[in-house]
Amino acid sequence: xQASQNTITIDGREIPFTAGxxxxxxALAAEVYIPHLCHYPGLPPSxxxxxxxxxxxxxxxxxxxxQAAAGQEIxxxxxxxxxxxxxxxxxxxxxxxxxxxxxxxxxxxxLQAMGYYLxxxxxxxxxxxxxRETDASHPDILLDRSRCILCDLCVRASRExxxxxxxxxxxxxxEAHLIVNSPTGKLADSTMETTDLAATICxxxxxxxxxxxxxxxxxxxxYDQHTIRDIGLQEHATxxxxxx
Amino acid sequence: MANPYPHKYPDxxxxxxxxxxxxxxxxxxxxxxxxxxxxxAEFNVxxxxxxxxxxxxxxxxxxxxxxxxxLFSNCTSCGYLLQEQNLMLMLCQQLQVTLGKxxxxxxISIDETSCIGMCDHGAxxxxxxxxxxxxxxxxxxxxxxxxATETPVADWPTEWFAVHDTVHQRNLLLAEQFVSGxxxxxxxxxxxxxxxxxxxxxxxxGRGGAGFDTGKxxxxxxxxxxxxxxxxxxxxxxEPGTFKDRLLLHDHADALFEGMAxxxxxxxxxKGFVYLRGExxxxxxxxxxxLKGRRKQGxxxxxxxxxxxxxxxxxxxxxxxAYICGEESALIESxxxxxxxxxxxxPFPVTHGYLNQPTVVNNVETxxxxxxxxxxxxxxxxxxxxxxxxxxxxxxxxxxxxxxxxYEYPFGVTIQQVLDDCGAQNARAVQIGGPAGRLIxxxxxxxAISFEDVSTGGSFLVFGQQRDLxxxxxxxxxxxxxxxxxxxxxxRVGTQLLKCHVDKIANGRGTAQDIAEMKQIGQLIERHSHCxxxxxxxxxxxxxxxxxxxxxxxxxxxxxxxxxxxxxxxxDARQITQRDAAAxxx
Numbered sequence: 001x002q003a004s005q006n007t008i009t010i011d012g013r014e015i016p017f018t019a020g021x022x023x024x025x026x027a028l029a030a031e032v033y034i035p036h037l038c039h040y041p042g043l044p045p046s047x048x049x050x051x052x053x054x055x056x057x058x059x060x061x062x063x064x065x066x067q068a069a070a071g072q073e074i075x076x077x078x079x080x081x082x083x084x085x086x087x088x089x090x091x092x093x094x095x096x097x098x099x100x101x102x103x104x105x106x107x108x109x110x111l112q113a114m115g116y117y118l119x120x121x122x123x124x125x126x127x128x129x130x131x132r133e134t135d136a137s138h139p140d141i142l143l144d145r146s147r148c149i150l151c152d153l154c155v156r157a158s159r160e161x162x163x164x165x166x167x168x169x170x171x172x173x174x175e176a177h178l179i180v181n182s183p184t185g186k187l188a189d190s191t192m193e194t195t196d197l198a199a200t201i202c203x204x205x206x207x208x209x210x211x212x213x214x215x216x217x218x219x220x221x222x223y224d225q226h227t228i229r230d231i232g233l234q235e236h237a238t239x240x241x242x243x244x
Numbered sequence: 245m246a247n248p249y250p251h252k253y254p255d256x257x258x259x260x261x262x263x264x265x266x267x268x269x270x271x272x273x274x275x276x277x278x279x280x281x282x283x284x285a286e287f288n289v290x291x292x293x294x295x296x297x298x299x300x301x302x303x304x305x306x307x308x309x310x311x312x313x314x315l316f317s318n319c320t321s322c323g324y325l326l327q328e329q330n331l332m333l334m335l336c337q338q339l340q341v342t343l344g345k346x347x348x349x350x351x352i353s354i355d356e357t358s359c360i361g362m363c364d365h366g367a368x369x370x371x372x373x374x375x376x377x378x379x380x381x382x383x384x385x386x387x388x389x390x391x392a393t394e395t396p397v398a399d400w401p402t403e404w405f406a407v408h409d410t411v412h413q414r415n416l417l418l419a420e421q422f423v424s425g426x427x428x429x430x431x432x433x434x435x436x437x438x439x440x441x442x443x444x445x446x447x448x449x450g451r452g453g454a455g456f457d458t459g460k461x462x463x464x465x466x467x468x469x470x471x472x473x474x475x476x477x478x479x480x481x482x483e484p485g486t487f488k489d490r491l492l493l494h495d496h497a498d499a500l501f502e503g504m505a506x507x508x509x510x511x512x513x514x515k516g517f518v519y520l521r522g523e524x525x526x527x528x529x530x531x532x533x534x535l536k537g538r539r540k541q542g543x544x545x546x547x548x549x550x551x552x553x554x555x556x557x558x559x560x561x562x563x564x565x566a567y568i569c570g571e572e573s574a575l576i577e578s579x580x581x582x583x584x585x586x587x588x589x590x591p592f593p594v595t596h597g598y599l600n601q602p603t604v605v606n607n608v609e610t611x612x613x614x615x616x617x618x619x620x621x622x623x624x625x626x627x628x629x630x631x632x633x634x635x636x637x638x639x640x641x642x643x644x645x646x647x648x649x650x651y652e653y654p655f656g657v658t659i660q661q662v663l664d665d666c667g668a669q670n671a672r673a674v675q676i677g678g679p680a681g682r683l684i685x686x687x688x689x690x691x692a693i694s695f696e697d698v699s700t701g702g703s704f705l706v707f708g709q710q711r712d713l714x715x716x717x718x719x720x721x722x723x724x725x726x727x728x729x730x731x732x733x734x735x736r737v738g739t740q741l742l743k744c745h746v747d748k749i750a751n752g753r754g755t756a757q758d759i760a761e762m763k764q765i766g767q768l769i770e771r772h773s774h775c776x777x778x779x780x781x782x783x784x785x786x787x788x789x790x791x792x793x794x795x796x797x798x799x800x801x802x803x804x805x806x807x808x809x810x811x812x813x814x815x816d817a818r819q820i821t822q823r824d825a826a827a828x829x830x
Contacts, residue, residue, distance in 0.1 A: 047588055048732050053772045060771045065588045087768055091737035125741055126807050150730070168292035169730075170299040170583070172566070174740050176730035179299075181292035183281055 008072040010034075010054075017068040024052055024064040027076070033229040034076050035085050035117065037092075037110055037203055038151035039064040042237025043160055046152045049092075051085050051114065086118040094125040095174065097132070097146035098204075104213050105205030107221025111149060113228035132177060137188035140210050141199055148178050148206035158198035161237065166190045166198055178206070197237070260561050261287055261297065261581030265304060273350075274308040293582065300583035300729075302357060302565030303522050310346045310353035312391045315370045319359030319484045320719050321642035321705060322368040324379070331367055331384050332356060338388035352391055358567055358723060359484035360523040363642035363705075364410060364649045372397055374526050376404045405526075409491040410649035413665060415636040416628060417609070418652045420616055422499040425543055427506050427618040432551055436510045439618055440466070443510075446622035447634035451609035452478060452570070453677055453701030454776070455633075458610055464594040466511045468602035473513040475504050476598065476605045478575055480521045482567040483678035484723060485703030488638040489608040491650050493520075493527050496612055497534040501558055503611030505548065506618050507604055508556045516558040517598070519575050522565045531560055567727035571775055572605040574729065585731045586775035609638055609702070628654035633694035637702070641666045643674075644708030651704075653693065660689040668706045673713065673792065678703035679720035680780035683787035713795040714750050717788055721746040724781040735778035738769040742785060744807075749796055753805045759796055763789060 007014045008023065010032050017026035027034050028041060038049035047065035054063045055075040063076070075081065092111060100106050114120075132145035150169055155178075158166040166187075170179045182189035192199065194209050202208075218224070222231060264286065268279045275298050284291040298304045316324040316332040324332035332354065336343050339352050346353040362368035365377035374397065376387070383404070390400055411418055431439040444459030465473060477500065481489040492500065504516045520527065535558055538544045546555045561579055563569050569578045573587035576598050597603020606614075613635060617625045626634045633655035639662065642648040646667025653662070663671050673685050676693070677700040684691070684698065691698050707716065725739040742765055745758045766782030766789075773779055788795055 045588075047774060050733050050772050050774070062774070067590070084768055084772055087764070088733050088772070091733055091741070095737045095740075125737075126744060128740065150736075165290055165292070168290070168296050170292070170296035171730065172300050172302075172583075173725065173728040173730045174736055175299070176736065179292055179295055181290050183277075183291060185277070185295070 005070050007070065008068050008074060010074045010076050011078075021068050022064055023054060023061075023066050023068050023072070023074060026068045027063065028233060031233055032076070033233055034063045035082075035114060035228070036064060036232065037114060037149065038153060040153055040157075040201060040237050041235060043153065043156045046156065049149070049151055050088055053081060053084060055081065082118055085114075086120050087124070089114050089118055089120055090122075090124045092149045093120075093123050094127045095130070096128075096149060096204075097130065099147075103147065103205040104208055105147070105202075107218050107224045108216075109205060109223070110203035110228060113223035113231075116223070117228045128174065130174070135180065135187045137186040138190075138192060138210075139188070140194045141187060141192060142208045142210055143178070143180070143187050144206055144208070145177055146206075147204045149204055150176050150178070151203060153201045153203065154178070154198040154207055157201045157237075158192075158196065162196040162198055164191050164196065164198070166192045166196070260559075261289075261294070262301075262561065262564055262578070265294075265298060266562070266564065269304060272308070273311065273313075274305045276306075287581070289581070296583050297581065300566065301522075301563070304564055308346055308350065310341075310351055311394075312352045312397070313372055314352070314354045314387075315357040315360070316354070317358070317360040317362065317368050317370075318356040318719070318722075319363060320716055321363035321485055321648075322360060322365060322377075323719075324356065324367055324369075326367050326380065329381060331379050331381070334381060335384050335388055338385065339391060351394070357523075357565060358482065358727060359486075361481060361487040361490050361521075362407070363485050363487055363640060365407065370523065371400075373522075374405060375407060375523075376400075377407060378404075407490070407494075409494060410647075411491070411652070412641075412647055412649050413651040413653060415652040415654055416625065417496075417612055417616060417636060417638065418650070420620075422496065422502070422615065422619075424498050424502065424538065424541055425549060427499075427502045427615040428509070428543065428549055430618050431506050431509050432549065432554075436466075439506065440510045442622045443614055443617060444622075446617045446625040447629075447632075448610065448613055448617060448625065449633065449695060450607055451613065451637070451701065452607035453483075453681075453699060455695040455699060458606065458614060461594055461604055461606070462507060462510050464592075465602045465604045468595040470595075470602040472515070472601050473508075473511050474598045474601060474603040475507045475511065475513045475516040476572075476575065476579065476593075476603055477504055477516070477518045477608060477611055478570065478572060478605050479518050479524070479608050480563055480570040480575060481524070481608070481702075482521055482570045482727075483680060483701055483703050484720075485640060485642055485675065485678045485705040486701060487640045487642075488650055488702045490524060490527070492608045492612060492638070493524065494530060497531055498538065499612045499615045500608055501534065501538055502543070503606075503613070503615035503618075504558060505543065505556050506615060507606070507611065509554055511602070511604055513604075514555050514557070516556065517579055518558060518560045519569070519579060520560055520562050521569075522563045525562050528560065528562065535560075566729075567723075568729045568775075568777055571777060574775070575605060576603065583729070585729050586777075607701070630656040630692070630694050630696065632696045637693055637700070639693070639700070639704045640702045641704045641706065643706035644668060644671065644711060645706045655694045656692045658690055658692050659684065659698065662693070662704060663689065663706065666706065668708070670709055671706050672709045672711060673707045675705040675707070675716070675784070676700045676703070678705070679723055679784055680777070681783065683784055683791060685791045688791075713788065713792055714746075717746050717784060717795065718750050720784045724777070728777065728781070732774035732778065734769045735773040735775075735781060738765050738773075738778075739781050741765050742769070742782060746785070748807060749799070751809075752799055753801060753807075753809065754796070754799070755801050755803070755805050756797075757804075759789065759800075762796075 015030035135143040367379035574584035
């Protein structure tokens with residue numbers, strides 16, 4: 001495959017990139033979907049969910065943190081990679097305590113939508129049944145760590161967009177958990193507000209805005225009507241900021 | 245790309261963040277929420293950063309530990325399992341303390357920790373941070389008596405604390421006497437460029453295991469744009485079965501510091517760090533004394549050896565129990581007072597390292613080799629070794645052999661040769677490079693230790709015919725699940741799942757399905773993890789399945805077995821109620 005100086009190919013399709021773009025940036029700009037959960041255009045990438053793993057030659061790389069380089073021949077939508085992505089999604093399901101049928105986020109949840117997108121029909125792995133603390137101290141926002149997938153989006157959104165640094169991830173290995181940057185560790189004692197990007201960016205039901213439950217009926221929610229691919233190709237944190 | 249690590253290093257007027265936390269813990273036996281807030285204020289960093297550091301490192305505690313705090317190594321060589329005896333539970337029983345819980349009166353707490361680097365000394369532990377080696381039931385009883393009578397650790401028999409470095413084979417580095425200042429003088433005489441050329445020509449590659457060309461690393465760092473540069477010595481020797489840096493830090497500290505200074509001279513650094521693993525904190529006074537000696541000799545600080553423009557000093561930062569900090573970018577995060585989460589690479593530390601400045605991170609052995617190469621020249625170094633692996637390699641040999649200890653060989657030595665020398669006739673397998681390395685069976689003992697064949701950071705674990713390899717796999721699987729930093733999903737969750745499967749098989753409940761699952765999970769972790777820990781965490785399982793499949797298949801159930809063990813789950817309730825004990829539910 002011949003690639004000109006500023007293009008990469010993804011699954012045989014040649015797409016342009018500009019210097020400094022990651023593979024994910026270039027792919028999204030060209031409307032090529034690479035599954036992702038912890039990435040949100042406009043926020044600095046993290047690379048923790050590994051859903052966006054692609055193959056460059058023999059190498060596996062996370063598209064959101066790998067710089068695009070001229071001539072890269074990238075495999076993305078392959079059965080092997082999608083199988084790995086499905087396994088990673090299943091891992092996230094069993095690690096936390098996900099209660100899809102009774103979760104307010106159902107239908108708007110990216111983890112759930114990713115499960116559907118990748119054809120996940122069972123959890124496959126054994127549940128971890130972890131004990132994780134709920135923080136209902138804030139009058140307007142609920143933090144349920146049981147459903148947290150440690151994607152770090154709220155951490156980055158709060159720091160980079162809201163300018164507040166409300167969250168951090170603490171603990172090692174599977175003990176990792178979201179903590180609140182306040183003297184008591186409680187959300188009520190932080191500067192968090194419902195208008196923060198961090199309050200709405202959570203891909204799962206770990207951060208929920210209170211008193212809004214079921215305003216949109218189940219069946220009419222985002223991923224009831226669109227795939228995560230459709231939405232993933234449209235999202236931009238910059239747009240979100242403008243809307244704010 | 246936007247820099248994801250925008251935070252500058254915390255205010256260091258009161259020392260390093262890790263050291264401040266350590267001091268507070270020494271005072272209060274734990275780090276309280278108040279201490280976290282206090283440190284956050286002192287260092288002018290978010291409370292959440294201090295809290296995340298406290299929760300990341302194994303040696304920091306949020307609940308009070310005992311006035312005597314004992315950590316048993318759980319390594320396969322210096323661990324608490326002695327033949328059929330569990331020394332850790334023995335001490336727990338004698339002192340009537342529950343493992344992992346501080347006794348009600350606050351006297352004692354006992355827990356286990358990853359390898360403490362005493363593998364050539366038999367079962368070992370850390371008491372209030374200081375190693376005691378050569379444990380046996382008799383010594384456990386004596387320890388229990390001293391704790392019960394609250395005898396201060398300082399008054400315990402000194403021979404318990406003796407760490408003997410036994411060197412069985414010497415080659416290039418260990419045979420050579422090092423004269424303080426000789427490498428620096430040579431570097432000054434020939435200039436930075438020629439000194440770098442010598443390192444490049446020597447073919448020296450990183451001794452930590454990855455084997456990156458040292459001269460190239462220094463060259464990249466030297467050429468990288470930056471306000472300043474740093475040289476960091478990775479003395480976070482955490483790979484179970486490795487203890488050669490313990491010897492080097494003790495007996496060759498001067499050559500190490502000189503190697504760092506030579507590196508600094510070449511790359512243009514004025515500041516160096518030794519990142520010392522928390523398990524080796526007991527070496528700190530010795531290292532500080534060595535630094536003091538060098539300052540006295542004019543080999544540190546301003547105008548070194550009278551050089552007009554070369555100023556350099558070294559600071560020692562002590563870690564707090566985290567294997568992942570051996571990964572260079574995680575180490576740098578830790579140096580910056582943060583949890584040791586590996587960074588996104590590239591950019592690599594040579595361009596964006598400590599405080600985002602160009603930084604060289606090298607292994608202890610690499611820096612000592614560099615000092616010697618500077619004195620003796622590249623030809624001296626290349627005179628031994630193989631074409632792609634010049635020089636020698638220092639091995640830490642332990643396990644089922646007669647002569648555990650330090651062995652230095654020219655690269656290219658066969659595994660069989662090492663086994664013969666250490667008195668390991670009839671070895672069944674060796675684990676080279678520690679749990680993250682390779683499990684090798686007798687059919688492959690003709691292979692050579694080298695970067696092009698079997699590479700190792702130094703760990704050489706011998707398993708004899710009687711060794712239960714499944715127990716080894718359990719040990720390693722628990723190790724990785726415990727040490728995974730938790731950043732990326734495949735490693736964080738995958739290492740836990742591997743642990744579940746290996747345990748299930750070891751408990752006699754495994755089925756063929758577990759074997760298939762282990763393969764798939766292992767490959768997923770290996771292929772898609774974020775850093776080297778993940779890439780290697782499943783090696784032992786994948787190697788075991790390939791070379792010793794009977795380890796896993798010998799005791800499988802023929803039919804479906806529920807993962808959930810009902811009898812096990814009911815055990816507590818049965819004991820409490822003392823009823824239903826004989827009932828069997830199937």
